[in-house]
Amino acid sequence: MVFNHQLIPSYLMFNTCNAFARVLPLKTLPVKTVCNVLRCLSNATSNRDQLSVTTNVYTSYLDSNSQQTLDLIKDSFKVIDDFVTEDEEQSLFKEIEPYVKRLRYETSHWDDAIHEYRETERSKWTQENQRIIDRVRNTAFPAGVAPIRSVHVLDLAKTGVIKAHVDAVRFCGDTIAGISLLSSSVMRLADETDNTVFVDALIKRRSLYIMSGIARYKFTHEILGQQMSVFKGQAIPRDRRISVICRNQPDYSQREDMNDNNYQIR
Numbered sequence: 001m002v003f004n005h006q007l008i009p010s011y012l013m014f015n016t017c018n019a020f021a022r023v024l025p026l027k028t029l030p031v032k033t034v035c036n037v038l039r040c041l042s043n044a045t046s047n048r049d050q051l052s053v054t055t056n057v058y059t060s061y062l063d064s065n066s067q068q069t070l071d072l073i074k075d076s077f078k079v080i081d082d083f084v085t086e087d088e089e090q091s092l093f094k095e096i097e098p099y100v101k102r103l104r105y106e107t108s109h110w111d112d113a114i115h116e117y118r119e120t121e122r123s124k125w126t127q128e129n130q131r132i133i134d135r136v137r138n139t140a141f142p143a144g145v146a147p148i149r150s151v152h153v154l155d156l157a158k159t160g161v162i163k164a165h166v167d168a169v170r171f172c173g174d175t176i177a178g179i180s181l182l183s184s185s186v187m188r189l190a191d192e193t194d195n196t197v198f199v200d201a202l203i204k205r206r207s208l209y210i211m212s213g214i215a216r217y218k219f220t221h222e223i224l225g226q227q228m229s230v231f232k233g234q235a236i237p238r239d240r241r242i243s244v245i246c247r248n249q250p251d252y253s254q255r256e257d258m259n260d261n262n263y264q265i266r
């Protein structure tokens, strides 16, 4: 499949492991803001449904079927509950809703990566909301790290799911930080080399998660659908969920894989 970045009138693309797979024609945006997501979809979720998560509890928001994996990931995946107040949630929603409500929920994409979502990106916010975005960035990114100016807004319907993928290294740096509005959810981080080994993270409404390092590069992440939305044996009801996600610029000088053609393949 021939893929010309200069012609992409959208901002988010998922790959299959071999080819670019998804282009969302929502909005024409500068190429440099494109976040290319490498999807390492597998039959992952269904294969893992049977596994019951044993409670090797490390933190209140992480649970895993492998203590070793939990130990490995705990420093690279953090959740800060109540990162935004109810008023701040409302304020963000008020700014996002008029735009997203004009979009259709995409029911299913041909590569099956994501179901029932709509999305956009914003680089201009009201003063009040910009303060929230700045707080996310200041919390998530170390000093000197350059954020991607555009903020990714992903609106997932109550019945929507995001399947397992790794954000591609080409367009996003080592840190992904997301606020969750309107609904709690469970994010599953599965070992890229063995998806039966995973860590579940409870992502509460109004929390901020920060994914970096090993969690960002070596684990897939997904938002579990309604049926699977369980944390430590307790159902976590899913509703419509809007995530507001900040990423940092990739550091090309640090990444050897920028120089070969294999960056898409995992």
Ligand SMILES: O=C(O)CCC(=O)C(=O)O
Pocket (backbone or CB within 6 Å): 037, 152, 154, 162, 167, 178, 221, 222, 223, 243, 245
């Ligand atoms: O909605 C989220 O918090 C996660 C979104 C996601 O997986 C992505 O944009 O790569």
